[in-house]
Amino acid sequence: MKIVVIGGGAAGMMFSTQYKKANPDDEVFLFEKSSYVAWAGCPTPYFIADELKKSDVLHGTPEDFIKRGVNVKIHHKVTGIDFQNKTLNVEGEEINGIFGYDKLVIAVGAKSFIPNISGYSKNLTNVFTLSHAEEAFKIKDYITENKDKLKKAVVVGAGFIGLETAEAFNKKGLNVTIVEKAGEILPSFSEKLKAGVYKEIENRGISLKLNAGVTEIVSQDGKASAVKLDNGEIIDFDIALFSIGITPNIDFIPKNLKTDQGKIVVNDKFETNLPDVYAIGDCIFNKFYKTDRNLYAPFGDVANKHGMMLAKYLSGKNISWKGLLRSFATSFYDIKLAQTGLTLKEALDLGFNADVVEMHAMYKNSGFEDSIPGKVEVVYDKDKKVLLGGSMVGAQAVAQFIDQIAIVTTLETPIEKFIEIDFAYSPTNASVWNPLLVVYRKVIK
The missing domain is CATH 3.50.50.60 (FAD/NAD(P)-binding domain)
Structure with a gap:
């Protein structure tokens, strides 16, 4: 079997290494048009600020992956695909011309979107x-x-x-x-x-x-x-x-590959509408968890999950990618923000009988000088008494609190069960009242 991967970012490299590990006798070729593979986009602003090193952005060299059995070809640009004959047009120093495949994985990522602005040019030096x-x-x-x-x-x-x-x-x-x-x-x-x-x-x-x-x-x-x-x-x-903003880097792909709003459409196996053609990473539409709603989620952790899941599927495992809750986190200086699931407006627009619980979340006993409360909003279904999503802004542990909300939302854990969860507590590490327990107290009366 010859597997060809287009794109050496997080999704492409995760798939290639995991598939090759499970199928050592198969050939895996990866074409990357730039000089780098296994790079991470999320840390780049902190690299620019001198807070992270170049090695924190690049998680491996082409040689590292070649040693693991993946035929990595940097400076090789795929300019066209013939899906019917299962061939690629490749422009590169080592491979230049027509190249065949048995199965194709499109992991081309996304590029920055620039609207039609007078005077803009890629050649502007600054x-x-x-x-x-x-x-x-x-x-x-x-x-x-x-x-x-x-x-x-x-x-x-x-x-x-x-x-x-x-x-x-x-x-x-x-x-x-x-x-x-x-x-x-x-x-x-x-x-x-x-x-x-x-x-x-x-x-x-x-x-x-x-x-x-x-x-x-x-x-x-x-x-x-x-x-x-x-x-x-x-x-x-x-x-x-x-x-x-960003948009999938799929300009070179023929129009018979199904897309929606510029994103490649895949099913729960990452299969496209064409046989033996798969797509993962920032170039595809996900589904909002357990729904048919399209969701664009160009995040590094999602791309890595895509690569791992597709490698399992093409190695014979029975997997199903059910989608995402749109969980994310970011920060601006000391202010940290995180969110998962539906906002209150989204929940109401979708027909849920929804409401929001507002609270302050403590990371430690409020008596400590550095104890600064975070602000939390948790959206819940008033009929089913389950969570639909949550948002938080604070100074510490924001993503970790939102992760807890993502877990109980994914599992559809009834709010009445929150009181049974044995949360850790100490004055220096956590509040007596975890935010999920506050939700329990305010909703279950």
């Missing part, structure tokens, strides 16, 4: 995107090479990567402006929960401009100097990041 490790290295190198000249930075887009990179630029001593076309940041969080984030942005000396779309990039001789907003305002900069 305007960057950040959807690949290579781009992080270019940003870091540019800052290092021009550290005495850089004073002002503009970040277009206030999503996870935008906020995290704005923090990185700020820590590098730059005067940062965030430009966001929408009227708010982090739209899935309630205004109560994210009020502290707005305050922290202000406290850090970062300018945030909402309801502000970029219409033009002003440049001369290949170097940009300013962005013009739709209200006519001009913001000067020395370096800019466009972090508006």
Whole structure:
């Protein structure tokens, strides 16, 4: 059997290594157009801020995986696919031309989305995107090479990567402006929960401009100097990041592969609509857990799960990918945010008889000087008495609290059973009242 994988990111490398381990007699070829494999996108803003090393972004070299039996070919770009004849068009130094496969795994990831903005060009020396490790290295190198000249930075887009990179630029001593076309940041969080984030942005000396779309990039001789907003305002900069969003990198794939809104459609076995063609990672639509609702979740942990699950399936295991609750976490300086499942608005729009429990969560006894309560909102079904989702903002243990909510939501654990869970407690490590116990007290009366 010859398995061919397109893309050497988290999904592609996890699949390749796990499949080869289970099927040592099969050939596994992996084509990656860049210089790197096994790279992680989520740590890149912290690498730019000098808080993580390059080795924290790259989790292995091509040679590491070649030693494990995977035929890794970097600098090899797949430019076309003939699904009927099971062949690829490959452009590379070692393999250049037609290359056949028995089974194909598409793990091409996603690229930054740039709308039609006047003056934008990939060749501008000081305007960057950040959807690949290579781009992080270019940003870091540019800052290092021009550290005495850089004073002002503009970040277009206030999503996870935008906020995290704005923090990185700020820590590098730059005067940062965030430009966001929408009227708010982090739209899935309630205004109560994210009020502290707005305050922290202000406290850090970062300018945030909402309801502000970029219409033009002003440049001369290949170097940009300013962005013009739709209200006519001009913001000067020395370096800019466009972090508006990402879209699957599937432009080269023939149209007979089924897609929806630019994402590849797969079933619970990661099978596409074409025989012997599979897709995993940031290029596919997931399902919202146990539903038929499409959910785009371009997260590193999800990509790794995809790779592992598909390797099991193609090795003869009976697996079923049931989808996701959209669990995620991020931070801005010392403020940590995490969320899972449905928001209250989403739950009501879907017809649930839903309500929300609001509370403060303590990480330790409130008497300690560094004990700062987190704010929590838990959404539940009033009829079935089960959780539907939750959000939290705080200084510590935020993702861990949300993970607990994700577990009981996934398992549909009745709220009345929460009192039976034996949570750990000590004054220095946890509160007497775990947030799930607070939900129990407020819902089960």
